[in-house]
Amino acid sequence: MSKDTSVIVKPKEKVPGFRKNVSEYFGEYAGNSGIHGFNYMGEPGRYLSEKIYWMFLFGVSLFFCVGLINQTWIKWKSSPVLVSFAQSPSPVWSIPFPAVTICPQTKSKQRFFNFTKAYWDNVDGTITKKDLDRLNTISLVCSESFNKEGNKTTSYSSLEFLVQVAPSLRNIALSCTWASESDAPCSKLFVRTLTEEGICYTFNILDRDELFTKAVYLHKNFSNHGKSSEGWSLEKGYPENSRKNTFPRRAIRSGAGGGLSLLLYLYQQDLDYFCQGVQGFKILLHHPATIPLVGTPYFRASLQQVTVVSMKPDLMTTSESLRGYDPYKRQCYFSHERNLLYYKSYTQENCNAECISNYTYIKCGCVAYHMPHMKLMAVCGSGSIECLTEARDEFMTKRIEEGISNQKREDQRSDKAVIDCDCLPGCTTLSYNAELSQSDLDWQRVFRSRGVNPNKYPG
Structure with missing residues (x-):
């Protein structure tokens, strides 16, 4: 089947x-x-x-x-931080009053050393060696390089001579008033400082022990007043428990009554139009943690004129949420992120000052008398004036070129000092904008109207 x-x-x-x-x-x-x-x-x-x-x-x-x-990505990569205005204004007492640096344009009182006569004596070949050394020293602070034949370096005794022949504070400030406190001794408000303009006097600047590190050689008593900042810092501001009359000084109210008033003068017989063609005072505004440098904005207070200055502070802060970002992405440094050799506080101005000092030393083998430096570094004399000028101009030119090309150049050995600057802005910056108004002053009539004999102030 x-x-x-x-x-x-x-x-x-x-x-x-x-x-x-x-x-x-x-x-x-x-x-x-x-x-x-x-x-x-x-x-x-x-x-x-x-x-x-x-x-x-x-x-x-x-x-x-x-x-x-x-x-959008490229924009964020190049500038990831946005700048915006605060929604509420800051009270005037939360920001320090600016440091005010006054530099007499008279560098040598003619009654003590006649610079004009010494220059022409040198031209005629009749100058003494002592006066020639003095001429070389004063040439360091003149507006033009009148004598470039001196020594390449100079001694610290030259700085002492600059102090001796420069107008003292009592020879330029007749009265000082701070925040309506009349008859305040000017010597209690101002301290002698050393700048590119020579001997100057500064109000409301930090003491040199808080400005400079121990690596800096400090000659004599420049920038030394002994007052403590009492916990103030640019980044954190004033402590909550700070006194009203703390340091650095702050304005309690706006207007002339909360500011600084000065009566400045110079004796006619001390004026020297050869070293400085314009007489009067050069006044610089900067924040208390910096020494004024080349390029610091300034204004002139002319003789026989009243100058009224209205200041507006610009404070820029950075959000705490950006601390985790790389400094080069946010394009700024917080105070703890960048340590300087010469300065205790990081600011872009202090960083540039340190960098140009190092650059000058590499190029010239010495530094200008006003630059921060270590004790073993030589101070340039009048024979190095041309080198100092070239170093300053080259430094500025290379910084501009770096900013344009945004790349480091390695083809020149002397560029190293510039390349290593790394001077980004601080994440907290404070600057002051000034508006001026000026009018003529007949001081003799003003003195007579107040019962003061103008003959007590000859010249």
Whole structure:
């Protein structure tokens, strides 16, 4: 007996190819997509030209979208920090009053040393060696380089001579008033400082023990007044428990009554128009943790004129949320992120001062008398004036070139001092903008009207 067996053979299903799968999946995705115009690209029954048209529009949109994203990325990479204005103003007492540096344009009192006569005696060959040394010293602070034939370096005794012949504070300040406190001794308000202008006098600057590190050689009593900042710092401001009359001084109210008033004068017989063609005073405003440098904005207080200065502080702070960013991304340093060799507080001005001092020493083998330096570094004399000028100009030029090219140049050995500057702005900066108004002053009539004999102040 036999059994019948039946075999059912099914046709083999055809597996769709890769292109068909892609087409089906794309059509399904396009049909369910919420992107405008995208569903037309994969919709069955559409003409090929219509699909190409919508693909073209989508490609153009995608191109511009990617371009905008790329521009946003580049902008964030180059400047990831945005500057915005505070929604509420800061009270005037929360910001220190500016440091005010007064530099007499008379560098040598003619009654003590006649610079003009000494210069022409040198031209005639009749000058004594003592006067020639003095001439070389005064040449360091004149507006032009009158004598470049002196020694390449000089001694610290030259600085003592600058102090001796420069107008003292009592010879330039007749009265000083701070915040309506009349008859305040000027010697209690001002301290003698050494700047590019020579011997100057500064109000409201930090003591040198808080300005400079122990690496700096400090000659005599420049910038030494012994007052403590009592916990103030540029980044943190005044402590909450600080006194009203704290240091650095701050204005309690706006207006002239909360500021500094000075009556400045110079004796006619002491003026020397050869060393400085313009007489009077050069006044610089800066914040208390810096020494004024080359390029610091200044204004002139001319003789026989009243000068009224209205100041507006600009305080820029950085959000604490940016502390985790790399300093080069946020383009600023917090105070703890950058230590300087010569200065205790990091500011861009202090960093530049340190850098130009190092650059000058590399180029000239000495530093200018007013630059921060270590004790073993030589101080440049009048014979190095040309080198000092070249070093300053080269330094400024290279900084500009670096800013334009934004790349470090390694083709010159002397560039190293500039390349290593790394002087980003501080994350907290304080500057002061000044507006001036001036009018003539007939001081003799003013004195007579107040019962003061002007003959007591000859010249």
